[in-house]
Amino acid sequence: MPEGDPLLKDVRKRVLGDFPALQEIRRRRPLYVEKLVKTVRDCAEYNQRYAAPAALELDWRMEQDHDYFAWDLVKAGLQYRFLSLAIPGMVEGVGGLTVMFALAMEEMCSTCAGIANIFGAHALGISPLLVSGALAQWETVLREVARKEKEGEPVLMAAAITEPSAGTDAEEPHFLAKARLSMNASKVPGGYVLNGRKCFISNGSVATYTMVACALDRERPLETWTSFLVHRDMEGFSVPRVEEKMGQRACPAAELLFEDCFVPDENVLGFEGDGMQPGTLLILAASRAPVAAIGTGIARGAYEWFLRWARRGKGGRAPIDEQRVQMALADMKTRVSLARWAYFNAALSFDATLGKVLSGVPMKAIGLLPRSVRTSEGMQRVYLSRAAKRGVEGIVAAYITSEEVTKALANSSLAKAVGGDTAMYVSSMALEMMGADQGEERVWVEKFFRDAKLTQIYEGTNQLNRLTVFMSDVDDSLRVELKPFIGRGPGKGAK
Template identity: 35%
Template sequence: MTPGSEYPPLIRFDDAFPGLCWLGRVRPRWIRMARSDWSRARNFARRHLWPMALTVDRAVQADRRYLAEELVHLAARHRLLSMYLPRFMGGSFSGSVLGLFPVLEELAAVDPGFVGLIGGHHLGLTALALSFNFRLMDRVAGLVVRGEQTGRPFLIDCAITEPGAGSDVEEEDLFPRADLCTRARAVPGGAVLSGRKCFISTGHLADWHLVIIPYDRTHPLDKIGLFLVPKNSPGFSLGALEEKMGQKAAPASELVFDDCFVPSDMIVTQPGDLPPGRGEALLHGVLGITRTAVGAMGAGMARGAFEIALDFAAWHRVRGRRMIDRQGVQETLIRMLARVHQARAVYLEAAFALCSAFLPAQIPGFLNSALYARLYRTRFLTRLRHHAWFRRRAYRLFAGRPVTDHQRVQFYSSLAKVTGTDAGLANAHQALDLMGEAGSRHENGAEKLFRDAKLGQIYEGANELNRLHMFKHFLARDLGVDVFGTDPK
């Protein structure tokens, strides 16, 4: 695209520089809170998580039915299961949205499997939050917080993938053509679910399952249904526990629904709750957050591989010289570090794009106070937010932003995901190159990171799909290209 071309401008200032556009709004207090969150996560990861990471990975290799409950308890003790829940809900979220992503990077640098495990739970909470069903959100939040307090952790997951529908349920243009095997049927008093979901993160450890099944497969997004299914529900059972190459701490489960009845008070959303387009808005909103999170995770994996390689090169000798004294090794190490910085820069830009679209960068001070936490639980505010009117109003605030804001989120979140996860695997490869056989031995941690990193390129939409998603939202809109049209590609 030459400067003098007749094509419409493809690059808008707000799209090119979301972080720069946000600079004026960032307050010093927000940065202090983000720094504090990051320090806490770093301390947790190095003192508590690192000693368990390899042990759990090995335990799952020895027994493929092993479930890492000790990591769930560890997360609960350090209030990481409620890290997305604001204080007025009883959660441990400090209030700094921008600070959440560096926290994920810090945890993933030590154990991506742990982040995958709690990530499945947080994916469920995110989808629940963006359904704007505050009644059920309050209920689940209460269970999560009480679980942390009592030492009996409470987890949820988010079930969307099916045996015949993987990447295409992550893309609104492909969803209507997905080969779905599940079905939701409205019945008096609730709904009945049938079919199977697969590769559900955290499935075998979850207490409740947030299940996404359309009422009508010909209009799946318009007729989307979200349901909360407790693990002991009649008609529900756990199926296969997948034996994954990596991120072994996070189970990937099959969920089986055999005419499973869901009472109406456990239906999160159904046709008619919210205006048309809510399915698409939900999908975009959830993926916008989770893909940015996976981007941060990828940056963490890239950093973890770099740190292991650096440590090895600092003491290991090749041809009589320390590896780190060789310029070739120095160049490799700096390439690895550069990838970390690139991935981090992109996920931070994605975070700014999210904040410019629909996420508050920070929970305002009053809403984060003990007084507001008491007010939140009053009957008046509870009834207000549980009312259908309030739900529709909140949804309109979210979905009513300019289309370009949502497109920016879609582009940057996918870019963060692709950049971070590609960096993670590239650095893992280079760490193994540098370390040779030592890198392939389990006890040194590099081969585990290699196995863990590969999954980042696959889930939350394969990277190939994400690249097309980026093209659709930033280029196709102005070039009249139908990325996911019906013609063979």
């Protein structure tokens, strides 16, 4: 990046204005804030050079041919390391946490949420490996993603939770306990055999690796919900169809079919039965703030295009001269800001929690081991042993408490509902006020409107997110249960 990069200067000014809390954080952690600003700057450049020129044409093309996938746009993102933003530095990633990823999502989605969601769904696929502390897969899969990215070869990931008969039910423990599931995994020597279907899986048709969560016993789904890492070349895995979508079309949503698909023991993330508690709940605590940022970015994009339209004069007078348009602009701006602060707060609360684990002595010590040791076969065997897996769980429970992560889940669920509703509210208002205008601005706003709806649906519908806020923050019936060392109470020893 050249010295005195004008885009960097503009973005720094904008980011510090949009996130007033960062000004204070910058006084104590200037390098951290500069890394965030640099990421937003890269997203802004990506928007200008690649996403904006392609977005409308791609949206139209995918309406005609939903099997098409814009690999060129994914490859264009590699120079900015968009596939490694969430990958820890110790395995060659950028090492950004939730705040960085959320800021990136807002920026990208202010131009095209479909393209952005390819990177978003990829990060969702990474998150089960991160939160389960699956060090074996950090060294193999995550390192492969980061390394191949540097070599110009994209390795995409996806996360598959939803089943044809269980969407909302698969995202919350009380509901999962009573869910009607169609997919299951059976234990066989050396691994598991997966049978059934997953549906609506973002990136499902293009991902090299997909995290698949399913029950071992459909009569006891909560107790047996388990996370597996599936490679697209595994026998018995196929993609029967890609959905036709109304919005966010650039990111394909696919049905996945498992027919006696054998997955080896080492591809289980964490332990049998960990899939929902704490597995999925930790993933959602981490991922809902960036999804809230997707909604915020869509709302911001609609607002910015509406503002351009409002400034365009007709016969010496522009819509912005009318008080009703001024009030609408103020209302939109207010809602975008509130949604932004909600996701920023949620992301910060998750990072504050996770950061304690990552900056703790045990994780730092592992990171200090020579790479040759960490990537050796012997170390892989150690990482995959029950003792090491229990050790990782114990480290997490020693540094953070169930209360802290439950609060982070409540914050991210709150932000997600606000972000999705804001995207719908602002894009609808802009579209209604523009009327039947045929200009370019309206074409963009119409796309933002179609892109917005999904933000109320995925990552738990907004109804479910509200229920999560109620259960975790009002009546205390939902708690993220961390697994402490044997003999220690939850959160004991927390710092």
